[in-house]
Amino acid sequence: MKHINKEQVISTKSKHWIHLWHGFLSDKIAVLSLLIFTFYCLISLAAPLIAPFDVRDPSFMSLENSEIAPYWIDGDSRFLLGTDGQGRDLLSVILYGTRLSLTIGIFAVVIQGVLGICIGLIAGYFGGRLDNFLMRCADIQLSFSNMMVAIIVMALFQTVFGIASYQHLAMYILILVIGLAEWPLFARTVRASVLAEKQKEYIDAARIMGIGSGRIMFKHILPNTVSPLLVIFTIQIANAIIAEAALSFLGLGMPVTQPSLGSLISSGFSYMFSGAWWICVIPSITLIVLILVMNLLGDWLRDHLNPKVYKD
Amino acid sequence: MELLNVHNLNVNFQLKQGDLAALIDISFSLKKGERIAFVGESGAGKSILGFSIVNLISKPGYIKSGSIKLHDNELSHLSNRQMRHIRGKRIAMIFQDPMMTLNPVLTIGEQMVEAILSHTDLRKKEAKNLAIEKLVQVHIASPENRFDQYPHELSGGMRQRVIIAIALLLTPDIIIADEPTTALDVTIQAEILELLKQICDDNNVALILISHDLGVVSRVAERTIVMYAGRIVEQGPTLEIINDPQHPYTQGLLNALPQMSLPGQRLNQISGSMPSLLDRPSGCAFHERCPYAMDKCKQGLPEFLFNGVSHVACFMVEDMLEDLNNDADSTYFDNELDEDLDTSLEIQPQTRGSK
Amino acid sequence: MLHFLFRRVIQAIIVMVVISIISFLVQGRLGDPVQQMVGQSVSLEDRENLREELGLNDSLVDQYMRFAKNAIKGDLGVSYYYKEPALEVILRKVPATLELSFSAIVLIIVISIPCGVIAAIRPKSLLSKALMFFSSIGLSVPIFIIAIFLVYFFSVEWQIAPSFGRGETEVIFSFWETGFTSWDGLQHLFLPSLSLALALMPLFVRLIRSEMMEVLQSEYIKFAWAKGLSPMRIYFVHALKNTLLPIITVAGIQAGTLVAYTILTETIFQWPGMGFLFWDAISRVDTPLISAYLMVVGAMFVITNTLVDLIYGLVNPTVRLSSHGL
Numbered sequence: 001m002k003h004i005n006k007e008q009v010i011s012t013k014s015k016h017w018i019h020l021w022h023g024f025l026s027d028k029i030a031v032l033s034l035l036i037f038t039f040y041c042l043i044s045l046a047a048p049l050i051a052p053f054d055v056r057d058p059s060f061m062s063l064e065n066s067e068i069a070p071y072w073i074d075g076d077s078r079f080l081l082g083t084d085g086q087g088r089d090l091l092s093v094i095l096y097g098t099r100l101s102l103t104i105g106i107f108a109v110v111i112q113g114v115l116g117i118c119i120g121l122i123a124g125y126f127g128g129r130l131d132n133f134l135m136r137c138a139d140i141q142l143s144f145s146n147m148m149v150a151i152i153v154m155a156l157f158q159t160v161f162g163i164a165s166y167q168h169l170a171m172y173i174l175i176l177v178i179g180l181a182e183w184p185l186f187a188r189t190v191r192a193s194v195l196a197e198k199q200k201e202y203i204d205a206a207r208i209m210g211i212g213s214g215r216i217m218f219k220h221i222l223p224n225t226v227s228p229l230l231v232i233f234t235i236q237i238a239n240a241i242i243a244e245a246a247l248s249f250l251g252l253g254m255p256v257t258q259p260s261l262g263s264l265i266s267s268g269f270s271y272m273f274s275g276a277w278w279i280c281v282i283p284s285i286t287l288i289v290l291i292l293v294m295n296l297l298g299d300w301l302r303d304h305l306n307p308k309v310y311k312d
Numbered sequence: 313m314e315l316l317n318v319h320n321l322n323v324n325f326q327l328k329q330g331d332l333a334a335l336i337d338i339s340f341s342l343k344k345g346e347r348i349a350f351v352g353e354s355g356a357g358k359s360i361l362g363f364s365i366v367n368l369i370s371k372p373g374y375i376k377s378g379s380i381k382l383h384d385n386e387l388s389h390l391s392n393r394q395m396r397h398i399r400g401k402r403i404a405m406i407f408q409d410p411m412m413t414l415n416p417v418l419t420i421g422e423q424m425v426e427a428i429l430s431h432t433d434l435r436k437k438e439a440k441n442l443a444i445e446k447l448v449q450v451h452i453a454s455p456e457n458r459f460d461q462y463p464h465e466l467s468g469g470m471r472q473r474v475i476i477a478i479a480l481l482l483t484p485d486i487i488i489a490d491e492p493t494t495a496l497d498v499t500i501q502a503e504i505l506e507l508l509k510q511i512c513d514d515n516n517v518a519l520i521l522i523s524h525d526l527g528v529v530s531r532v533a534e535r536t537i538v539m540y541a542g543r544i545v546e547q548g549p550t551l552e553i554i555n556d557p558q559h560p561y562t563q564g565l566l567n568a569l570p571q572m573s574l575p576g577q578r579l580n581q582i583s584g585s586m587p588s589l590l591d592r593p594s595g596c597a598f599h600e601r602c603p604y605a606m607d608k609c610k611q612g613l614p615e616f617l618f619n620g621v622s623h624v625a626c627f628m629v630e631d632m633l634e635d636l637n638n639d640a641d642s643t644y645f646d647n648e649l650d651e652d653l654d655t656s657l658e659i660q661p662q663t664r665g666s667k
Numbered sequence: 668m669l670h671f672l673f674r675r676v677i678q679a680i681i682v683m684v685v686i687s688i689i690s691f692l693v694q695g696r697l698g699d700p701v702q703q704m705v706g707q708s709v710s711l712e713d714r715e716n717l718r719e720e721l722g723l724n725d726s727l728v729d730q731y732m733r734f735a736k737n738a739i740k741g742d743l744g745v746s747y748y749y750k751e752p753a754l755e756v757i758l759r760k761v762p763a764t765l766e767l768s769f770s771a772i773v774l775i776i777v778i779s780i781p782c783g784v785i786a787a788i789r790p791k792s793l794l795s796k797a798l799m800f801f802s803s804i805g806l807s808v809p810i811f812i813i814a815i816f817l818v819y820f821f822s823v824e825w826q827i828a829p830s831f832g833r834g835e836t837e838v839i840f841s842f843w844e845t846g847f848t849s850w851d852g853l854q855h856l857f858l859p860s861l862s863l864a865l866a867l868m869p870l871f872v873r874l875i876r877s878e879m880m881e882v883l884q885s886e887y888i889k890f891a892w893a894k895g896l897s898p899m900r901i902y903f904v905h906a907l908k909n910t911l912l913p914i915i916t917v918a919g920i921q922a923g924t925l926v927a928y929t930i931l932t933e934t935i936f937q938w939p940g941m942g943f944l945f946w947d948a949i950s951r952v953d954t955p956l957i958s959a960y961l962m963v964v965g966a967m968f969v970i971t972n973t974l975v976d977l978i979y980g981l982v983n984p985t986v987r988l989s990s991h992g993l
Contacts, residue, residue, distance in 0.1 A: 140682055143972050145923025151930060152961065155949045156693060159957070242809045246931055249811045250946060265812065269935075272819050284812045292807035299803070368892055392898075400895030407893075412886035417908045417984060426904075427894045462984035478894065 023304060030300040033293040040290055044099040051092040070278050084279045085271055093259055094286055100260040104174050105241040109233060111179025116186020121217045124194025138184035146181035150243055153177045154252040167255040174253055178240050185232055193225035227305035231298055238294035245287055261287040315485055315518055316342040321378035323364050325589060332589040334360050334373060336542045347512060347519040349533030351526055355586040357542040358522045362488045366399050401431045404479035408491040410471035414463035420474055421459035427481050446477040450507060469500035476508060483515055490522045505531050526565055530554050538562045541587055541597035548622020558624040560602045604628050675976055679969040686965035690958035691734045694744055743962055744955030753959035757941060762843050763833055764929055764940035770856055771863035779868050783875025787883065788902055798872060805869035810928050814862040814935040821858055828857045831937040859936040863928055867921060874917055879910045912983050919975030926964055
């Protein structure tokens, strides 16, 4: 076998990523998406610092301030984006809401990823009956749609815990449920890459040298699946945020006292007809833009890393 | 009168890197019922040539200049709609991989009948009869059953027969066969080639065979055209080209045939590889790989010279012809040329069994 | 084919058993059924007797077997709120949901196939670019926001379509309550089905486009051109038929999403279907109804998925061969 210098491999790999980065910089839409996404991340991190009002302050809600239109309509400089039906400053709740939505989205996908990668590695590496069984499970779970599973599980949780105690746990349960609902996507992609990698000689070589299977999987196979995983990761965050918003919209997610973007839209819905459109529209736009940039980034990654994402 | 006349055809590819020439000044002609072959490594542009004759070059490619005349009718200016009446009807094509050429979700019958219906006024029933008749012609057993089967129910050789039958449906003037046997088993290759030859003879159909394999070409074609990097480098009667190749590239191709190496010996590959469109060398494009390259090969382009039997574009051949002409008394130059060029050519091509 | 069908049915049964266990746990374990049935005023002793009578003190396995037996007979318990058999309550709502889903599916097929095909065969045209732009955005707008905006514009601003309920309905074949037969019913159907369709359409437009573009590169399409066929025949027979294969698989997966989306859509438009009923049942903690919904929707999933597999087998001749071989 031809001896390949390790340094050479690394340098060609990093060259590939540098090349990719240059390609990225020349794509205006991709760069803009990344900037907007970074902006979202920053305001989420800094929400407690930059929000004009403290959402935990009991005086934050005051009905005398309710339904004040945004600054550019009403001219009330205290509330830049107006207030909602309970007199909360919309800018502040949106900042906190974005923070919540992003947190839930990212952590849910981390759970999906860890679970899916482990299952995919095991299924692909060991093969046989175990593989068959795990992939059947993935098929069935996929055919039920993550949203459906999440709605049902959240409904069950709510019935079990009762609405009052449920509200304290809402965020953790949401992360867990959305995280558990979509592992098959990761699992299938990883499994497919493992099957492809397994054919290659270096895995045999590693095995002959007596390297343990766990080490082979994580050190040798996993790095080769980085590109498809990156794509799924990005798109799944968008999907997780949508799922969270939908659940909250149905009243199965974050409670009104601790609103995510979805619950804000839900509570704003009824004001659409009374003329206070901003209560619903501004959080909606915030949510749409966030999901849009994630999807655009995911699209860009898929087009340029060009991995096969196994969805069916 | 000539059936097909291609003159100074230039095909370019409009890429990000610029407008790149894929075919340069291709000229050749074809008589009715004649079988000719285009030979070269992959990347020589021979497949592009096949597709440009029927105006089906894939997207960034386009015909830049030149003319393609069928029965004195210019094809390169025809609209897509007009061209449709040529494709399949006057000029049919056979592709390389029979596994990929037939649509997997349509039956053999549907794929045959649709071709007939789109070019004639026959009724469905008549079209079916015609299709089955053609299936018989390509020696397919129980054609009625095959008619209703899907491509995946047929073997590779059988599919290639079906494809030949489809090409033959409307008795075209020309069949362009692009590597028709490359994807097939060696044992089936011979059968298919024989079938192709026989069918062209029986129906007086002209054949343009595109292949990288001089062995295949020698079995079928009457005339051979050798291409390198988008240009014709040598053309002449197949027998002459094989017995007495003039251009160093043709010699290389011949030497590379497994039959030309002794058992246990390494194959005589041509060193290096075909340049891509992007970095075509200056002058004669072959000079980087040519064992006889001279300084002028890097700068100028050799002209086509007729040595009495074939046309060659090579400075070395040019020089030799001049020398011979200066010697004035010699009209037979090939013996001397052989010694000068290559000694391994002493193995005679007859051993390759041109059946 | 038989073997294929057999495997599918076995799988379907296993899935149904798992779902029934979940529904059983929902029904039996969530909340105290005795409490729900008799309220606060009954003595502890009476309650204990009732527990014994209901079999709540039996082992879990026994209780499940009883539940399963009843479920097969069609008895999924009595809804606390409606005081009627839960299955009947749900089945009454099935036509509304199915009509809504059906209209949405028709809209999706009728709109996304031509859009996807156009975007694939003329990728550089302005129309295709506009289609891709809107489908990119559409993919990022959650269904409830689509619904909210549709309601806002069509019902509030322009007042051309009603925003809630089914409107006039009529009972046909003595059990099916349909909104298709009256103009009012169709008007009410417009916004909910449009939101459902719009939510799923972008995915299909993009999918059809990318699959079709790949198919158009294939050898058999080049061969079809070389045969001199008309573009219509090549695009809509040769290419589309091959494009549909992977689409059908995705459509099967999206059937689940469609059901989830009906819950959202029906809630927003107060569409009296299963989804709205489910949402109501959750907020009323009507556990028999929740568990019955799970069973019914589970069964619908299983049936749809099996159907999708069968359709796939019909469109794809290679599947048929492998089943012939057995």
